[in-house]
Amino acid sequence: MTAIRSILLHADAATRWEGRMRYAASIASAFDADLTTLFAVDSVWAEQPLAMMLSPEAAAIALQMQERRLQEARASYERAAKSIGGRLHWKEAGFLEPERALALSAWAADLVILAQPDPDRSVKTSTPRRLVESVVIDSGCPALVVPYIGAPATTGDTVLVAWKDTRESAQAVKAAIPFLKRARRVILATWPEGDQPSAAAPDVATYLRRHGIVVTERPCGAASGSIGEAMLSLAADCSADLLVMGCYGHSRARERVLGGATRSILDSMTLPVLMAH
Numbered sequence: 001m002t003a004i005r006s007i008l009l010h011a012d013a014a015t016r017w018e019g020r021m022r023y024a025a026s027i028a029s030a031f032d033a034d035l036t037t038l039f040a041v042d043s044v045w046a047e048q049p050l051a052m053m054l055s056p057e058a059a060a061i062a063l064q065m066q067e068r069r070l071q072e073a074r075a076s077y078e079r080a081a082k083s084i085g086g087r088l089h090w091k092e093a094g095f096l097e098p099e100r101a102l103a104l105s106a107w108a109a110d111l112v113i114l115a116q117p118d119p120d121r122s123v124k125t126s127t128p129r130r131l132v133e134s135v136v137i138d139s140g141c142p143a144l145v146v147p148y149i150g151a152p153a154t155t156g157d158t159v160l161v162a163w164k165d166t167r168e169s170a171q172a173v174k175a176a177i178p179f180l181k182r183a184r185r186v187i188l189a190t191w192p193e194g195d196q197p198s199a200a201a202p203d204v205a206t207y208l209r210r211h212g213i214v215v216t217e218r219p220c221g222a223a224s225g226s227i228g229e230a231m232l233s234l235a236a237d238c239s240a241d242l243l244v245m246g247c248y249g250h251s252r253a254r255e256r257v258l259g260g261a262t263r264s265i266l267d268s269m270t271l272p273v274l275m276a277h
Helices: 017-030 056-084 098-106 131-139 167-182 204-209 227-237 260-268
Strands: 006-011 034-039 088-092 111-115 143-146 158-163 185-190 215-219 242-246 249-252 255-258 273-276
Touching: 006 017, 006 056, 006 098, 017 034, 017 056, 017 111, 017 143, 034 056, 034 098, 056 088, 098 111, 098 131, 111 131, 131 143, 131 260, 158 167, 158 227, 167 204, 167 242, 167 273, 185 204, 204 215, 227 242, 227 260, 242 260, 260 273
Parallel strands: 006 034, 006 111, 034 088, 111 143, 158 185, 158 242, 185 215, 242 273
Antiparallel strands: 143 273, 249 255
């Protein structure tokens, strides 16, 4: 990717998504991109399947709940939009399931911004727990995942690129080029994919330098434990404010099966992560 011109932001029923919108708007402003906010949540019928069968009154209350969530999100959007400015757009998924709605919209976007699942089950977002991996895998669109604790003041000043000799890593690096070109510092950390280095292994550092990106190479040995934990530890050591990595996983009849590193990152990340599949 050489330019980011269209960004898709997911809005859910969480109270803190307005802050995510302000963060997304700052990214859009940096790249002179349009920002489309898509409100997509599980329908009340998915959350309360018995409501329709109980009585017409119960069904009416459920529909009112659905409408109230929509109106509250729209009010938050309009409140933030007044102070943000820029080329902002609003869309609603209606009763289409969130994963499907986001994946479809992301086909016509350069970047999708999503939230890390909040481990606190009491936080009501009205979205599936595996929404991030579903959207990344099904859309093919790079995703910038924002930590549930909130986005940092800056993103992309110091970038850690986590590389393995895989298609997913290659997709992530190419998607990250607009961020890497703006970064003050780029660290390319490499982990061996097999026991022996291949003579045909890609020269990623040279590839990035040909794009005018100054790279510091940091070869890493085989991780003694979780490679996801190793990535996050290295990111902390480097004071990175953005991690770039491949998203490893596939679908088995709609069951998301993720690689260990991807699952570990989504569970424990404390900085924004740009991932691609």
